[in-house]
Amino acid sequence: MSASPSSSAQAAREALAARLGDLRREAELSGHELAVRCGWSAAKSSRIERARTPASDADIRAWCTACGAEEQAPDLVAANRRADQMYVHWKKLHRHGMRRAQEEVIPLYENTRHFRVYCSNVIPGMLQTEAYAAALLSAIAAFQETPDDSVSAAASRVERSQVVFQGGHRFALLVEETVLRHRIGDADTMAGQLGYLLAVMALPNVSFGVVPFSAERRVWPLEAFYLFDDRRVSVELLTAAVNISAPGEIAVYAKAFAGLSRMAVYGAAARTLITEAISALG
Secondary structure, three states, X not given: OOOOOOHHHHHHHHHHHHHHHHHHHHOOOOHHHHHHHHOOXXXXXXXXXXXXXXXXXXXXXXXXXHOOOHHHHHHHHHHHHHXXXXXXXXXXXXXXXXXXXXXXXXXXXXXXXXXXXXXXXXXOHHHOOHHHHHHHHHHHHHHHOOOOOHHHHHHHHHHHHHHHHOOOOEEEEEEEHHHHHOOOOOHHHHHHHHHHHHHHOOOOOEEEEEEOOOOOOOOOOOOEEEEEOOOEEEEEOOOEEXXXXXXXXXXXXXXXXXXXXXXXXXXXXXXXXHHHHHHOOO
């Protein structure tokens, strides 16, 4: 596995910083001279060029102007924004509530043909009932101390999830058996959620697997991740969402998914685990 799920974002920032350094050298400016032209400290120039401090859009424009390379500013600003989108803190994403975050990914869902999803902590979002989603999103909002619009956000999540019932999309979904036992909401909420899993896993375009407690681990439990075709991986950390587009890293997550798939059980065996979890609710 890669050293850090945020390595793609850091690599993008380092590439941008290197390009800014090239512009300074091509303009035959020292770090101090560039800082004077930009109206900031030499230490700030050094931190930006060494990718220690992320440059703002305004910083990039000032840097390009100081180097006589104003025409390069738009492309570099665009690259900077792409780097920012790779690693997005949940508190920033949810600062106005969570409904908007559900709606923003609708185009990604509609344009993806093959979904591969692994969750070690909760039911995958696209298979959540409205009650389960509301309970989960309310807990997230409380923990993050962000606005709680869990009811409307849950409704948007369920609406977004209708892609499961549309043609042209295939879903391979894996959960750890612990996901079936973690209590999100009350017993009725969990019973409804687990019952819904039994219904959805019968769809011809859905492959639903459970990695049982008894599986001999060839791939250890990982953070939740979503593979969208072979174009993007979204990884869910406690503090941030990491969006990966580097082909090499996507291949690593695809390899992990394949390994986890081989440890999972499907069909009747998976249904047995789900019904046992329902019975355990009492």
